[in-house]
Amino acid sequence: MKIYNNLAEFKRLDHAVVTIGTYDGVHFGHRKIISRLCDLAKSNGGESVILTFFPHPRLIIDPENQDLKMINTIEEKAEMLEKLGVDHLIITPFTRDFSNLSPDEYIREILVDTIGLKNLIVGYDHRFGKNRSGGMKELLESASKLGFEVEQIDEQDINDVAVSSTKIRESLLNGNVALAATYLGYPFSLYGPVIKGDKIGRTIGFPTANIFIEQAYKLIPSDGIYAVTISMENQNYRGMAYIGQRPTINGMTRNIEVNIFDFDREIYGQYIKMNFMEFLRHDVKFTGLEALKIQLQKDKEDTISYFEKIDNSI
Incomplete structure (x- = not known):
């Protein structure tokens, strides 16, 4: 073309x-x-x-x-x-x-x-x-x-x-990524380089890659936790993504982070593609990092269960 x-x-x-x-x-x-x-x-x-x-x-x-x-x-x-x-x-x-x-x-x-x-x-x-x-x-x-x-x-x-682009945007802004994927015919994705964060996630056993979206006009879905797939270096992974301001630690900026399952390499500067598969829950403020850790473990279990259902339906 x-x-x-x-x-x-x-x-x-x-x-x-x-x-x-x-x-x-x-x-x-x-x-x-x-x-x-x-x-x-x-x-x-x-x-x-x-x-x-x-x-x-x-x-x-x-x-x-x-x-x-x-x-x-x-x-x-x-x-x-x-x-x-x-x-x-x-x-x-x-x-x-x-x-x-x-x-x-x-x-x-x-x-x-x-x-x-x-x-x-x-x-x-x-x-x-x-x-x-x-x-x-x-x-x-x-x-x-x-x-x-x-x-x-x-x-x-x-x-x-x-089907219309407007309805797809509305679905994404409401966190309904599954409905958006039905309209689109493919999962909505975000693509960008991994940047350095404050590494709080790894202190509670859930290290995350922070994604920077270079195009200011790109739509970002509603704040919350999502089941996602990740593509980089011709390899595919599964994980859970977070979008929000991290209220538990009184965050001031909106972050896009992903915890990639069964993955422990440093990938700063690497461009990754994140496909949004399912909305899991809204962003909430917890009483502290221990309460957040407990919830993240549940989020991981819910994400794994989601992918198991997908695998069993194939």
Whole structure:
């Protein structure tokens, strides 16, 4: 897959099969669109193109609201799209000028003249152009005039709930990582380097690796304890993760830590990926380190039981 950091880098194609969107999460519904995109490109002798945006359009259109966090980093999204077989990924900086393009300018100047649009695939709720004033009506009108075809993919449901990035974010912020994984089609993950902590965990028999998330826009799930899997150096491990401010020791900053089972190596500076499998409990303040130690032992037993159930169901 070829990646372009702006439209100016892209060389117009003879037959571009295009879809457009932020595709945050690359979830179940997104993959339905992307699968159709790649199949249509192959059958028509064209090339598949995804036009996505960074930063998220909502952060530009509504600059006063900077609370929106992303399910995927731009690197994670690109990696998943490549695995799905996409030929070209254009990461367009979303600006005020871009947001002020009329629907007609957007279609003619960006999609047709710059990309070489011949087939456009959009989701059921796709809106575009200034004030999101463009929709299927405008696309169909332009298609007949400018010589391209439009196809709309229906809303995707799981258990009668429409899949959306917003619902996935809400699930994660509520700690419901299992529901988020159902919507996504894969476990939500955090990725980052291991940094030095204050080593309190090892004094009570539960050493942890402290993870630093480098992208400030990456969503962090609700505070609490989670059953997780860990990937590093092409090896997979199991463990329990903690997110919170460590109220038992009057912590002042929000930490992300993981106790990796059956593991005792120093891994400072090592990048690890942590997959969130199950929420175990909320963060609480204990009377002291001994009470915390007792609870952590129970948390470990609950985590082991969770994975045993998974193993037995396979």
